[in-house]
Structure formats: structure tokens, C-alpha cells
């Protein structure tokens with residue numbers, strides 16, 4: 001991966017919530033880099049760019065775009081289609097500007113992966129998802145992309161669309177696109 005990016009200090013300076021997106025598509029290499037930053041495999045032992053509690057690796061990262069929904073596999077660095085059609089309206093959940101983003105990354109805490117369901121585990125999964133979302137925000141800042149971490153979304157409809165169990169919890173989404181006007 002070769003990419004000219006900002007320094008760490010410049011990246012943190014640029015990190016912000018941006019809620020206005022251009023219609024320009026994100027090219028596949030940029031999306032690929034963004035997914036790797038979010039939670040790609042970065043070591044031979046299979047560990048990831050984002051830490052997780054006891055290395056549960058319980059975050060399901062879904063990519064919503066105008067054509068469908070895909071699930072990211074961090075170990076293989078691949079996307080698998082799981083639903084067809086433009087479902088970005090479910091992510092907007094009333095904040096209509098969010099559906100303008102060409103891509104939306106949805107982070108689902110999958111407690112069925114560690115099979116650990118108590119309140120403490122739920123909290124740790126929320127921490128893990130928060131760290132992953134911040135990876136996304138910082139990568140976007142470095143790549144000149146706009147994003148905002150969001151709790152708002154139509155959770156019931158998303159669970160139905162993705163056939164999620166009651167222990168697979170959509171917690172945060174990050175709409176991603178180029179900033180409006182660019």
C-alpha cells in the first residue's frame with residue numbers, strides 16, 4: 001500500500017465530524033485502504049489494526065453503498081455481498097444527509113463470536129467498536145475524506161436486512177465520502 005498521507009499530528013488536527021458529502025465515488029483502492037485501517041490484519045498471527053477485548057475480533061464491519069451491502073473479512077481482506085439494493089436510508093434513520101454519503105460503514109458488535117453475553121462483555125464490545133470507529137475517522141482525516149461517527153440508524157430494519165441475531169448489535173456507523181464541494 002503506497003499512499004501519500006498526512007503526518008500523525010496533521011491527521012489528528014484534521015479529525016472532525018463532517019456531515020456534508022460530495023457525490024464523488026470513493027475508488028476501490030481508497031475503500032480497500034480504509035477498510036484495512038478500520039480493522040485489517042496487520043500481523044502474521046492474525047491480529048488487527050484495531051485492538052479488541054481478549055482479541056475477540058467480534059466486530060462485523062458492513063459496507064452499505066448504492067448497489068448493496070457487503071461484509072468485510074479482515075483475515076482475507078475481502079468483501080462478501082450480503083444484500084442487494086440501496087439501503088443507505090436505513091443508516092440515515094431520519095438524518096437524511098447521512099444517505100448522501102456514497103459509502104457507509106456499519107459496525108456490529110457480535111457477542112455470539114466470544115459467546116459472552118453479560119453486561120461487562122457488552123460494555124467491552126462497545127469500547128472495541130468505538131476504537132474501530134476512531135480508526136475510521138482518523139484514516140478519513142488522513143485520506144481527505146469526510147465522516148462522522150453516528151449512533152443514529154434504523155436498528156430494527158438493519159437487523160432484519162442483515163439477518164442479525166439478538167446478540168449482534170449495530171452500535172455505530174460512519175458515513176464516508178469526499179467533503180461537499182470537493
Ligand SMILES: Cc1cc2nc3c(=O)[nH]c(=O)nc-3n(C[C@H](O)[C@H](O)[C@H](O)COP(=O)(O)O)c2cc1C
Pocket residue numbers: 015016017018019095148149150151152
Ligand atoms: C458515540 C457517538 C455517537 C454519535 N452519534 C451521532 C449521531 O447520531 N448523529 C450525528 O450527527 N453525530 C453523532 N455523533 C457525532 C458528535 O455529535 C460529534 O462527535 C461531536 O459533536 C463533536 O464534534 P467533532 O466530532 O467534530 O469533534 C456521535 C459521536 C459519538 C462519539
